[in-house]
Amino acid sequence: MGREVGYLGPPGSFGEQAALLYKGLASLSLELQPFPTHAAVIGAVQTGEVGSAIVPVENSLVGAVRDTLDEILAAPEVCYLHELALSVEHHLIAAPGTSIAEVKAVMSQPEALAQCRRFLDNALPGVPLEAAFSTAAAVQMAAKTPGLAAVGTLRAAELHGGEVLAKAIQDEHENLTRFVAIAREDGALTGDDKTSIAFTVPHDRPGTLLGVLRELAERQINMTHIESRPSRLGLGIYIFLIDFQGHRREPAAAAALDAIERQSSFFRVFGSYPRFAKKPAE
Amino acid sequence: MGREVGYLGPPGSFGEQAALLYKGLASLSLELQPFPTHAAVIGAVQTGEVGSAIVPVENSLVGAVRDTLDEILAAPEVCYLHELALSVEHHLIAAPGTSIAEVKAVMSQPEALAQCRRFLDNALPGVPLEAAFSTAAAVQMAAKTPGLAAVGTLRAAELHGGEVLAKAIQDEHENLTRFVAIAREDGALTGDDKTSIAFTVPHDRPGTLLGVLRELAERQINMTHIESRPSRLGLGIYIFLIDFQGHRREPAAAAALDAIERQSSFFRVFGSYPRFAKKPAE
Numbered sequence: 001m002g003r004e005v006g007y008l009g010p011p012g013s014f015g016e017q018a019a020l021l022y023k024g025l026a027s028l029s030l031e032l033q034p035f036p037t038h039a040a041v042i043g044a045v046q047t048g049e050v051g052s053a054i055v056p057v058e059n060s061l062v063g064a065v066r067d068t069l070d071e072i073l074a075a076p077e078v079c080y081l082h083e084l085a086l087s088v089e090h091h092l093i094a095a096p097g098t099s100i101a102e103v104k105a106v107m108s109q110p111e112a113l114a115q116c117r118r119f120l121d122n123a124l125p126g127v128p129l130e131a132a133f134s135t136a137a138a139v140q141m142a143a144k145t146p147g148l149a150a151v152g153t154l155r156a157a158e159l160h161g162g163e164v165l166a167k168a169i170q171d172e173h174e175n176l177t178r179f180v181a182i183a184r185e186d187g188a189l190t191g192d193d194k195t196s197i198a199f200t201v202p203h204d205r206p207g208t209l210l211g212v213l214r215e216l217a218e219r220q221i222n223m224t225h226i227e228s229r230p231s232r233l234g235l236g237i238y239i240f241l242i243d244f245q246g247h248r249r250e251p252a253a254a255a256a257l258d259a260i261e262r263q264s265s266f267f268r269v270f271g272s273y274p275r276f277a278k279k280p281a282e
Numbered sequence: 283m284g285r286e287v288g289y290l291g292p293p294g295s296f297g298e299q300a301a302l303l304y305k306g307l308a309s310l311s312l313e314l315q316p317f318p319t320h321a322a323v324i325g326a327v328q329t330g331e332v333g334s335a336i337v338p339v340e341n342s343l344v345g346a347v348r349d350t351l352d353e354i355l356a357a358p359e360v361c362y363l364h365e366l367a368l369s370v371e372h373h374l375i376a377a378p379g380t381s382i383a384e385v386k387a388v389m390s391q392p393e394a395l396a397q398c399r400r401f402l403d404n405a406l407p408g409v410p411l412e413a414a415f416s417t418a419a420a421v422q423m424a425a426k427t428p429g430l431a432a433v434g435t436l437r438a439a440e441l442h443g444g445e446v447l448a449k450a451i452q453d454e455h456e457n458l459t460r461f462v463a464i465a466r467e468d469g470a471l472t473g474d475d476k477t478s479i480a481f482t483v484p485h486d487r488p489g490t491l492l493g494v495l496r497e498l499a500e501r502q503i504n505m506t507h508i509e510s511r512p513s514r515l516g517l518g519i520y521i522f523l524i525d526f527q528g529h530r531r532e533p534a535a536a537a538a539l540d541a542i543e544r545q546s547s548f549f550r551v552f553g554s555y556p557r558f559a560k561k562p563a564e
Contacts, residue, residue: 037399110392110415117319131413133392207499209508210492217489226491226522227509240508 009034
């Protein structure tokens with residue numbers, strides 16, 4: 001596999017933070033490479049321009065998670081190699097020497113500003129908010145604009161020479177975003193793995209999903225996520241996304257996957273990969 | 283119920299479009315009232331400042347759908363009264379008399395720009411993009427700024443005196459956002475209804491969700507949506523969100539709800555409401 005890891009840039013973004021976390025976990029000498037959109041990140045894995053890439057798949061602040069899944073569904077050669085969870089923390093950042101009283105405007109990606117509403121209302125009442133495409137772009141601008149503060153990451157403050165005026169200003173203090181490392185192969189069997197699949201069953205008959213879930217429950221396989229979403233395949237057809245504990249090369253999981261595939265009109269295994277140990281409430 | 287309908291403003295937003303659709307369906311003389319955040323919209327229903335309100339719950343461009351659900355989960359007196367689906371169309375809008383060749387920058391809410399990437403790449407290659415908090419705010423700015431175009435709604439063009447340079451420029455042409463009308467009571471029985479519930483079961487034992495789904499399938503009740511999300515109640519506890527066909531006052535649905543409640547540690551019926559007839563592929 002290539003040494004480059006793609007992510008949604010610019011440097012200083014949550015995508016870069018997740019890519020740095022992955023680089024640490026993988027203990028490999030990997031080079032990080034930013035791309036401008038999630039489609040470009042995923043495309044670079046497809047073409048082999050990068051060996052792997054990091055994309056958000058669940059509960060993200062950075063938006064476009066549904067888009068990420070749609071892009072991956074349209075890229076059959078892309079597999080899940082690893083999962084990662086990143087605790088999202090926002091900080092108030094400005095040019096060095098700025099005090100909170102001197103802040104005349106606050107800029108960030110709209111979702112990030114929304115996540116810090118309580119702090120902004122209390123500490124900076126009435127101060128106008130400005131929209132940016134990313135928290136990293138906002139920090140870059142604020143670090144050189146007197147009176148402008150940004151909501152962003154510590155890494156962006158470091159990269160662009162900004163100073164942190166207030167730390168961890170997000171309203172919710174347990175805000176995990178789940179990322180996956182994608183590649184053209186999935187993960188080796190480690191004994192503590194998860195598997196992600198997508199499939200369609202006719203949605204207008206009660207009990208079809210029940211049949212699928214029974215294949216997992218009968219084999220004592222623990223499901224960790226389930227989601228239904230409308231598909232573009234036609235009226236009444238839904239795509240189900242399921243994650244479960246186990247590796248597709250283990251006998252119980254392999255038998256369940258076979259049985260589910262037989263009940264599905266569309267079926268795809270995104271891959272099996274090591275379970276990320278840190279959990280929301282730990 | 284009060285005559286005011288709350289929505290996420292400003293006028294010209296998708297929230298206003300959904301509120302106008304609801305006003306038409308309800309055939310009532312309702313007055314629309316914009317609020318600055320989803321929390322404020324939901325709070326106004328709780329306090330009785332408005333009789334009802336419109337919020338997005340699924341597959342939305344406007345962001346914050348997970349936030350909407352979190353806010354509703356935290357507001358036990360709020361019920362679902364009606365569902366609505368709105369086909370999201372984006373248009374390129376500028377000051378009257380502007381030609382596409384004169385466009386020097388394009389502004390909108392970042393998600394809306396992302397949804398029109400293919401059109402923007404082809405028709406306006408290299409033209410810089412600018413972020414705004416809402417499509418409506420972008421249209422307002424573009425209508426009075428020479429050389430600036432915005433991505434937004436026809437209604438916003440009309441409100442702010444903008445001219446449409448290109449219609450329906452979104453990459454996907456079937457992009458439905460699901461909204462619900464919320465109030466302090468749910469909908470009357472119409473014979474073609476849906477019911478939305480949330481509940482928690484221990485997630486670390488295979489088969490607990492299976493028991494719940496069996497209660498629906500055994501009664502020939504068709505599930506139309508299922509989703510699991512991590513809860514804030516502790517490690518391994520997930521909240522499931524399920525929508526099914528039927529009204530909670532019908533015997534089969536009532537019996538299923540009783541049985542599900544007995545298997546759940548947390549259980550809530552958001553309400554029963556008339557099914558929205560227009561479906562994605564019709």
